[in-house]
Amino acid sequence: xxxxxxxxxxxxxxxxxxxxxxxxxxxxxxxxxxxxxxxxxxxxxxxxxxxxxxxxxxxxxxxxxxxxxxxxxxxxxxxxxxxxxxxxxxxxxxxxxxxxxxxxxxxxxxxxxxxxxxxxxxxxxxxxxxxxxxxxxxxxxxxxxxxxxxxxxxxxxxxxxxxxxxxxxxxxxxxxxxxxxxxxxxxxxxxxxxxxxxxxxxxxxxxxxxxxxxxxxxxxxxxxxxxxxxxxxxxxxxxxxxxxxxxxxxxxxxxxxxxxxxxxxxxxxxxxxxxxxxxxxxxxxxxxxxxxxxxxxxxxxxxxxxxxxxxxxxxxxxxxxxxxxxxxxxxxxxxxx
Amino acid sequence: xxxxxxxxxxxxxxxxxxxxxxxxxxxxxxxxxxxxxxxxxxxxxxxxxxxxxxxxxxxxxxxxxxxxxxxxxxxxxxxxxxxxxxxxxxxxxxxxxxxxxxxxxxxxxxxxxxxxxxxxxxxxxxxxxxxxxxxxxxxxxxxxxxxxxxxxxxxxxxxxxxxxxxxxxxxxxxxxxxxxxxxxxxxxxxxxxxxxxxxxxxxxxxxxxxxxxxxxxxxxxxxxxxxxxxxxxxxxxxxxxxxxxxxxxxxxxxxxxxxxxxxxxxxxxxxxxxxxxxxxxxxxxxxx
Numbered sequence: 001x002x003x004x005x006x007x008x009x010x011x012x013x014x015x016x017x018x019x020x021x022x023x024x025x026x027x028x029x030x031x032x033x034x035x036x037x038x039x040x041x042x043x044x045x046x047x048x049x050x051x052x053x054x055x056x057x058x059x060x061x062x063x064x065x066x067x068x069x070x071x072x073x074x075x076x077x078x079x080x081x082x083x084x085x086x087x088x089x090x091x092x093x094x095x096x097x098x099x100x101x102x103x104x105x106x107x108x109x110x111x112x113x114x115x116x117x118x119x120x121x122x123x124x125x126x127x128x129x130x131x132x133x134x135x136x137x138x139x140x141x142x143x144x145x146x147x148x149x150x151x152x153x154x155x156x157x158x159x160x161x162x163x164x165x166x167x168x169x170x171x172x173x174x175x176x177x178x179x180x181x182x183x184x185x186x187x188x189x190x191x192x193x194x195x196x197x198x199x200x201x202x203x204x205x206x207x208x209x210x211x212x213x214x215x216x217x218x219x220x221x222x223x224x225x226x227x228x229x230x231x232x233x234x235x236x237x238x239x240x241x242x243x244x245x246x247x248x249x250x251x252x253x254x255x256x257x258x259x260x261x262x263x264x265x266x267x268x269x270x271x272x273x274x275x276x277x278x279x280x281x282x283x284x285x286x287x288x289x290x291x292x293x294x295x296x297x298x299x300x301x302x303x304x305x306x307x308x309x310x311x312x313x314x315x316x317x318x319x320x321x322x323x324x325x326x327x328x329x330x331x332x333x334x335x336x337x
Numbered sequence: 338x339x340x341x342x343x344x345x346x347x348x349x350x351x352x353x354x355x356x357x358x359x360x361x362x363x364x365x366x367x368x369x370x371x372x373x374x375x376x377x378x379x380x381x382x383x384x385x386x387x388x389x390x391x392x393x394x395x396x397x398x399x400x401x402x403x404x405x406x407x408x409x410x411x412x413x414x415x416x417x418x419x420x421x422x423x424x425x426x427x428x429x430x431x432x433x434x435x436x437x438x439x440x441x442x443x444x445x446x447x448x449x450x451x452x453x454x455x456x457x458x459x460x461x462x463x464x465x466x467x468x469x470x471x472x473x474x475x476x477x478x479x480x481x482x483x484x485x486x487x488x489x490x491x492x493x494x495x496x497x498x499x500x501x502x503x504x505x506x507x508x509x510x511x512x513x514x515x516x517x518x519x520x521x522x523x524x525x526x527x528x529x530x531x532x533x534x535x536x537x538x539x540x541x542x543x544x545x546x547x548x549x550x551x552x553x554x555x556x557x558x559x560x561x562x563x564x565x566x567x568x569x570x571x572x573x574x575x576x577x578x579x580x581x582x583x584x585x586x587x588x589x590x591x592x593x594x595x596x597x598x599x600x601x602x603x604x605x606x607x608x609x610x611x612x613x614x615x616x617x618x619x620x621x622x623x624x625x
Binding site for chain 2: 078084086131132135137138139141142143146147149150153154156157259263266267270297298299300302303306307309310313314317
């Protein structure tokens with residue numbers, strides 16, 4: 001019989017040391033802690049400069065940020081609050097339409113219209129989702145999948161909000177640099193702010209709702225209200241993505257509620273690593289350019305990313321980020337059982 | 338009279354679309370979001386066999402249904418078995434497979450509305466002075482035959498009883514030696530074949546297009562959610578409620594509202610009573 005072995009994982013010494021307050025005792029440890037973060041932030045900030053010669057790929061970089069924002073919102077709701085929302089497009093669309101209305105009907109400049117669209121959009125999304133918040137698991141997943149579809153059909157059928165035409169003539173950005181850095185900085189700031197938020201007390205309650213909502217209720221905390229606040233935060237991300245994108249392309253239509261926008265972020269999250277908040281960024285960074293490269297093949301690109309998604313769900317469900325973190329912080333060796 | 342008869346036909350059509358989905362969820366608690374894709378795939382395969390290879394419909398249909406069942410088996414064995422029990426992964430994985438099948442068919446050249454399956458026989462009968470073509474009569478008859486067949490199957494055959502056992506109480510059934518994986522495979526295969534059956538009966542009334550796949554999925558979910566996920570009696574009842582309301586919307590409103598009605602039905606049912614008309618109340622499982 002073959003010798004039974006198992007893989008043992010042990011934290012690296014530097015990880016153990018830098019977990020504690022002595023982290024700042026040497027440059028090495030500071031670098032160990034800051035290295036990955038600096039790489040991510042620096043990489044994103046450099047994107048517009050590196051991609052300067054190609055306006056097309058600069059736009060793709062912004063699409064990466066948009067998908068990343070939606071993916072972070074999905075990741076937050078699914079893995080920290082326990083609400084699996086298949087309707088990222090709903091946040092995106094509502095945010096987009098709100099910003100479009102603010103821009104065309106009220107004539108607000110982007111600086112006002114985008115935040116207004118974001119906050120109002122998030123409020124509207126939360127209000128519309130409150131009745132379904134008690135739902136769990138697959139029931140919530142189905143209902144959120146239906147929301148954006150419902151909006152599309154409703155707008156088509158009743159011709160409200162500009163009907164199938166949507167809104168045109170939205171004020172654009174003053175320069176290419178504001179356009180690019182605005183989105184990139186907000187994306188990064190959002191992700192790190194959300195991480196900080198989850199480390200606070202409020203985040204503790206939110207995570208408890210996911211782990212055991214009965215216990216949270218037994219502690220006298222209103223579960224639905226907590227979920228509503230979490231949905232508002234997630235909707236802020238989605239609505240901002242929508243509001244910003246609308247200003248970039250200067251029009252909005254029912255395609256803002258397209259299913260693509262719900263699926264792509266989920267794929268990015270699964271590939272990047274669920275429950276990490278940074279993983280979705282990395283997932284988006286891989287997936288969006290891949291899908292752009294395949295654009296010439298028409299609908300084949302959807303086939304490719306659907307298959308990649310299935311493959312990851314089945315074979316590598318922890319995602320890249322969790323995998324990388326493990327490799328970075330632990331070493332592995334085979335031991336006899 | 339018009340409304341009564343055509344509403345009835347519409348209801349039977351919904352029943353054909355949704356029963357496979359309901360069966361799979363009822364037996365194994367697996368949401369098969371690839372349902373619509375398998376529906377279109379069967380239609381496409383059957384179309385290919387009939388129009389390209391010139392096979393008679395009586396040969397092509399069993400082959401098409403077999404393909405559907407095999408796809409179902411493959412989906413279960415390769416994907417679902419590994420993520421069983423993780424609802425989210427189940428939904429995402431089956432949805433992604435469905436997306437891959439549908440968009441794959443599109444990139445293989447399934448575009449436009451030129452492809453259509455032949456009808457079984459093209460005649461018209463008059464029911465209470467309302468003209469109804471034979472295909473629509475077949476929809477009603479086969480819809481009910483299907484429900485009856487599944488009912489008999491789960492009552493009088495060994496495999497059928499095993500399915501029912503798993504559906505009622507998985508653990509107890511497993512203790513009695515019923516293989517959960519095997520029954521789930523059978524259920525997914527059967528559900529896919531039923532989706533295919535719906536396709537070969539209903540697609541002659543329209544044409545084989547990719548968009549149909551997304552529509553069927555939503556209709557199937559609507560019927561199952563309104564009836565109660567996993568409840569077969571509920572599925573039948575909900576097909577009638579939704580079938581009539583759909584037909585009335587089309588008759589008195591705009592056809593655009595057809596889909597709005599379905600989506601609204603899903604959303605309100607889930608908000609008010611997530612277990613639907615006939616679902617068993619599982620208060621803690623579905624809401625807090």
